[in-house]
Amino acid sequence: MELPARVLVADDEPDIRLLVTLAVRKAGCTVVDSVGDGLAALAAARAEIPDLLVLDVSMPGATGLEVCAALRAEPATAGCRVLLLSAGASPADIARGLSAGADAYLPKPFPVAGLVAQIRALTSGVRA
Amino acid sequence: MTAVLDRPTGSHHSPAPAALPERLVPGGLALLALAGVLVLATRPGHLPVLLAACAAVVLPVADLARRLRGQLATARELEEQRRDLVSRGRTTADELEVATRMMRARAQTMTSVIDAVTEQSIIGTDRDGVVRVWNPGAERMLGLPRAEVVRIRSITDFHAPEELDGETGPDPAPARRGANRFAALVAVARDQGSDVRDWTYLTADGRRLTVSVAITPRTDDDGEQAGWNFVGTDMTEVRAAERLKDQFVSLISHELRTPLSSILGYLELVLDDEEQPLTDDQRQYLGTVERNAQRLLRLVGDLLFTAQVDAGRFTLQPEDVDLAAIVRASEETARVTAAARGVSVAVAVPDGGLVVRGDALRLGQACDNLVSNAVKFTPAGGHVTLRLAPGWQDDDGRVTATERPGCRPVAALSVSDTGVGIPAGEQGRLFTSFFRASTARRNAVPGVGLGLTITKAITTAHGGSLDVTSAEDAGTTFTMILPAG
Structure with a gap:
């Protein structure tokens, strides 16, 4: 049987963290860890090497952009998929996110169904 | 003229009267000869001699008298000229004094105006940046008295060096460093005649101020460039x-x-x-x-x-946008609300679409605002009509359906309603942030008064125009004109 994709969730807002966790489960994936700051996200990513990280952009410790850039610089984590979530919705915000190496960028507030679809798309093909 | 002015004006000595006795000498000898002849003529038998003598003497005497009169006239003329010159000299001296006084008064006025400015720094430099004028505003802003700055310091001493050194950093040669910094400071003003922007000033007590500085070149009376003026306003708090x-x-x-x-x-x-x-x-x-x-x-x-x-930080992401699709999408968005209110919405757009260059997201936002306003302000049973058509605009802004010479292609979008309308006296303020028409408040139509401000800003950013015609209790039409093609 195919193993579900492993997803790491990081957002400093507990309510959003839970909402994202629910969306990950709806997408048929496993949540390997959910953390509230950037440094914890980086440490968990190095330990778990997840298939996908769902990262908030503005977090204490390190921003989602910094976490993303750090993951891309390390061979062990360079292959992880990254989905950024952010309250910044301007084209400039999105461009910054994608140039930090993110695979997708979703502005907040996001429709849950849209997040579920993004998670499915980003984890399809992995662990096949 | 200058020779006259060099003499003391009180003296009566002049070249003309001094030469007079010498010129009278031949005339004096003639008079002596005439007296001798008269003595001889008083003796009897000497008449022929007398007549001959008279003939011999009278002619030179007449000549002498004529020359004498001529010389006297010349002397008078010279005296007049002298007086004239002296008086003209006096007048010129008076005029000079008046002019000097006026200049002094004018300079005094300038100085007192500059000295009265205490909130702005007025700094004048020579062509190399050495400070020549330092007003009390500069003393106050930068914390140094005039005496410690004028002719001693360069204006660049008071600028944050990193703003003047550019990307290459400070010039390694200290001799060229100051000159390069000053050249960088006045570069734009030299090119364009003036320059206003924020610079960082360094005060005597080590504070950094954000100062809006207007830089202009200063010329002397002959139009030669004499230096530079720097008028600064402290914008740190702003x-x-x-x-x-x-x-x-x-x-x-x-x-x-x-x-x-x-x-x-x-x-x-x-x-x-x-x-x-x-x-x-x-x-x-x-x-x-x-x-x-x-x-x-x-x-x-x-x-x-x-x-x-x-904040002027609003940017567009331009692409080719089909306005017809945007108008139809706005109608779809408003359809449910309109139906709930009992308002009908009609759409007339060109079948083949109408493409403009613009930001699809922002144009959609602008169109949504106009349509949702129209629905919001129209009572049950009313109608909203969205009409999009290509047109031609002349230099006066008039739009017609047919092409004429000298006209630009445009897209004209009008959103008309049969709603409460906007009083004529309030239409001018419609596009101001947070303004709400009295008809909006009276009818308790929800809103904060930002929609039209935003719509206008988006239209303007696209190089277009947004106008309104309205009559109270009859309806309103907003017309958005955007450059096309």
């Missing part, structure tokens, strides 16, 4: 307030978006939960919650957008 406002707006935006994300996200989970379906009543109540959360979200977006427009 800029700090602007930064605070920016931070406040982005904080508000973030802090409001985050809870709204939770509200909308969890609402969606409840509404879409197939295992625990809601009753119709529950669905309706939660639908109301969702609608209001969306309204708050739009308001946050509008506030953030207005702040960006105010």
Whole structure:
């Protein structure tokens, strides 16, 4: 049987963290860890090497952009998929996110169904 | 002229009278000869001699007298000329004195005007940047008295060096460093005749001030460039307030978006939960919650957008946009609300579409605002009409359906309603942030007064225009003209 994709969730807002966790489960994936700051996200990513990280952009410790850039610089984590979530919705915000190496960028507030679809798309093909 | 002026004006000596006795000598000898002849003539028998003598003497005497008169006339003439010159010299001296006094008064006026300015720094330099004028405003702003600066310091001493050294850093040769910095400071003013921008000034006590400095070249009476003027206004507090406002707006935006994300996200989970379906009543109540959360979200977006427009940080992402598709989408968005209010919405757009160059997201926002306003301000039974058509605009702004010489192609979008209208006296303020027409307040139409400000800003940024015609209780038409083709 195919193993579900492993997803790491990081957002400093507990309510959003839970909402994202629910969306990950709806997408048929496993949540390997959910953390509230950037440094914890980086440490968990190095330990778990997840298939996908769902990262908030503005977090204490390190921003989602910094976490993303750090993951891309390390061979062990360079292959992880990254989905950024952010309250910044301007084209400039999105461009910054994608140039930090993110695979997708979703502005907040996001429709849950849209997040579920993004998670499915980003984890399809992995662990096949 | 100058020789006359060199003499003391009180003296009566002059070249003409001094030469007079010498010129009279031949005349004196002639008179002696005449006296001798008269003595001889008194003796009898000497008449022929006398007549001959007379003939011999009278002619030279007449000549002498004529020359004498001529010489006297010349002397008088010279004396007149002398007087004239002396008086003209006096006049010139008087005029000079008056002019000097006026110049002094004018300089005094200039100095007193410059000295009376205490909130702005007025700094004048020579062509190399050495300070020549340092007003009390400069003393106050930078903390150094005039005597310690004028002819001693360069203006660049008071500038943050990193702003003048550019990307290459300070010149390694100290001799050239100052000159290069000054050249960098006046570069734009030298090119364009003037330059106004923010610079960082360094005060005597080590503070850094953000100063808006107007730089202009100064010329002397012959039109030669004599130096530079630097008029500065301390903007440190203003800029700090602007930064605070920016931070406040982005904080508000973030802090409001985050809870709204939770509200909308969890609402969606409840509404879409197939295992625990809601009753119709529950669905309706939660639908109301969702609608209001969306309204708050739009308001946050509008506030953030207005702040960006105010700060001049609003940019477009231009692409080819089909306005017809945008108008149809706005109609679809408004359809449910319009139907609920009993307002009909009609759309007339060109079949083949109408393409303009613009930002699809912003043009959609502008069109949505006009359509939702029209629906909002129209009572039940009323009509809203959206009409999009290509047109031609002349230099006076008139738009016609047919092409004429000298006209630009445009897209004309009009949104008409049969609503409450806008009083004529209020139409001029419609596009001001937070302005709400009395008809809007009287009819309790919800809104904060940002929609039209935003719509106008978007239209202007596209090089277009937005106009309104309205009559109270009859209806309103907004017309948006955008450059096409």
